[in-house]
Amino acid sequence: MPSLEEELFPSTPGKFKDKSFHMNRSLHRCFSSTSSLFLWALFLIALTASFLSFESFVDSGHKYFAASWGGIQWEKQVRDSAQIRRPNGMSILVTGAAGFVGSHVSLALKKRGDGVVGLDNFNNYYDPSLKKDRKALVNSRNIFIVEGDVNDMKLLTKLFDVVAFTHVMHLAAQAGVRYAMENPQSYIHSNIAGLVTLLEVCKNANPQPRIVWASSSSVYGLNEKVPFSESDRTDQPASLYAATKKAGEEITHSYNHIYGLSITGLRFFTVYGPWGRPDMAYFSFTRNILQGKPITVYRGKNRVDLARDFTYIDDIVKGCMGSLDTAGKSTGSGGKKKGPAPYRIFNLGNTSPVTVPTLVNILERHLKIKAKKNVIDMPGNGDVPFTHANISSARSEFGYKPTTDLQTGLRKFVRWYLSYYGYNHGKLVD
Numbered sequence: 001m002p003s004l005e006e007e008l009f010p011s012t013p014g015k016f017k018d019k020s021f022h023m024n025r026s027l028h029r030c031f032s033s034t035s036s037l038f039l040w041a042l043f044l045i046a047l048t049a050s051f052l053s054f055e056s057f058v059d060s061g062h063k064y065f066a067a068s069w070g071g072i073q074w075e076k077q078v079r080d081s082a083q084i085r086r087p088n089g090m091s092i093l094v095t096g097a098a099g100f101v102g103s104h105v106s107l108a109l110k111k112r113g114d115g116v117v118g119l120d121n122f123n124n125y126y127d128p129s130l131k132k133d134r135k136a137l138v139n140s141r142n143i144f145i146v147e148g149d150v151n152d153m154k155l156l157t158k159l160f161d162v163v164a165f166t167h168v169m170h171l172a173a174q175a176g177v178r179y180a181m182e183n184p185q186s187y188i189h190s191n192i193a194g195l196v197t198l199l200e201v202c203k204n205a206n207p208q209p210r211i212v213w214a215s216s217s218s219v220y221g222l223n224e225k226v227p228f229s230e231s232d233r234t235d236q237p238a239s240l241y242a243a244t245k246k247a248g249e250e251i252t253h254s255y256n257h258i259y260g261l262s263i264t265g266l267r268f269f270t271v272y273g274p275w276g277r278p279d280m281a282y283f284s285f286t287r288n289i290l291q292g293k294p295i296t297v298y299r300g301k302n303r304v305d306l307a308r309d310f311t312y313i314d315d316i317v318k319g320c321m322g323s324l325d326t327a328g329k330s331t332g333s334g335g336k337k338k339g340p341a342p343y344r345i346f347n348l349g350n351t352s353p354v355t356v357p358t359l360v361n362i363l364e365r366h367l368k369i370k371a372k373k374n375v376i377d378m379p380g381n382g383d384v385p386f387t388h389a390n391i392s393s394a395r396s397e398f399g400y401k402p403t404t405d406l407q408t409g410l411r412k413f414v415r416w417y418l419s420y421y422g423y424n425h426g427k428l429v430d
């Protein structure tokens with residue numbers, strides 16, 4: 001009778017048994033019975049299973065402990081922050097609340113008694129410590145800012161579970177015209193994918209909120225008809241940034257059309273002011289002038305100066321509030337449209353373009369320092385030669401009327417800059 005071992009690993013009579021056979025034999029000696037083989041198999045399966053479940057425990061545990069949101073205390077903070085303290089007030093989710101426009105709008109809404117919950121991912125596109133400081137300011141007015149990304153559908157859904165937001169002020173975005181050549185994907189991530197995620201959650205919410213969001217003057221691209229009106233062509237973007245904002249206008253239109261979401265898109269024109277963005281020209285020029293470093297001033301074709309319809313932050317905030325106040329209802333519920341909902345687009349500009357060299361002159365006067373200018377022809381970097389807003393739609397719809405000229409606005413900016421960074425910020429002392 002063949003041994004059990006021979007039954008399991010029969011040698012073929014007449015065939016040469018090589019060395020590996022002997023190795024196999026010694027290995028297989030371990031499995032010298034059916035039952036022990038079975039036990040070994042069970043043991044291996046159990047070992048693998050426990051290893052895998054331990055890994056997933058560690059992973060989910062890591063996620064759980066790393067998550068900066070969730071829990072009873074967190075929900076209470078969200079609810080408290082969203083509390084409305086005026087008759088007919090709103091509860092608003094402000095995305096990009098630690099950003100330049102987001103922090104100003106959050107403060108203004110809270111001041112008049114609206115409930116505000118902020119959301120911001122605190123990315124490092126520019127110095128996150130400035131964002132943290134804006135956050136501290138916003139927190140000091142009892143506004144809670146959740147740290148998270150607009151791409152995080154679970155988080156957004158949770159926020160809408162906790163608070164029935166009446167409005168969303170969507171300001172989170174990858175900003176900056178020229179940076180799009182360096183990091184194109186970040187524009188797709190925030191301005192396209194993030195927008196769609198937010199709209200998905202809003203469309204499913206019951207009740208659906210009304211949405212006001214930041215488009216951009218850059219959508220006018222190579223449009224030469226001045227001043228820029230909302231009905232002008234916007235199909236010639238000069239940068240990927242502009243293209244993503246234009247795409248946002250089309251995307252929001254489709255959600256308005258299919259799901260009955262109330263949409264208002266605001267085309268901001270080069271917003272500036274205290275607590276502004278360090279990547280923008282007025283801000284980086286100020287820093288360089290104070291540090292005695294040269295600034296690069298771009299010049300357009302045929303040596304024509306570039307010009308922007310620079311718009312002061314307080315005017316933009318008023319435009320945002322007016323848009324929120326006049327936004328009609330979303331009509332859908334549970335992802336189903338019940339009737340047509342408003343879809344609006346407004347320019348929020350200043351209506352008086354100023355050239356970049358004039359901007360530099362004003363800064364020189366306020367700082368009492370002469371700039372070291374390096375004037376070069378505008379590289380093909382996505383910039384447009386000029387912007388100029390026609391604001392008659394916003395004026396007739398909610399009385400939008402900008403009141404701060406560039407001279408006054410930059411004085412306020414410079415005063416803030418010096419108080420925040422100090423006169424000698426980063427300046428080499430001889």
Ligand SMILES: O=C(O)[C@H]1O[C@H](OP(=O)(O)OP(=O)(O)OC[C@H]2O[C@@H](n3ccc(=O)[nH]c3=O)[C@H](O)[C@@H]2O)[C@H](O)[C@@H](O)[C@H]1O
Nearest residue numbers: 175176177216217218268269270280281296297298306383
């Ligand atoms: O309205 C918008 O929708 C956009 O406004 C803003 O873009 P822009 O109008 O391009 O502002 P900004 O960068 O301050 O350049 C101002 C001028 O200085 C020139 N410029 C710039 C840098 C430099 O080193 N030299 C220079 O001459 C430059 O050529 C330009 O002529 C926002 O950044 C953008 O996120 C978006 O919101």
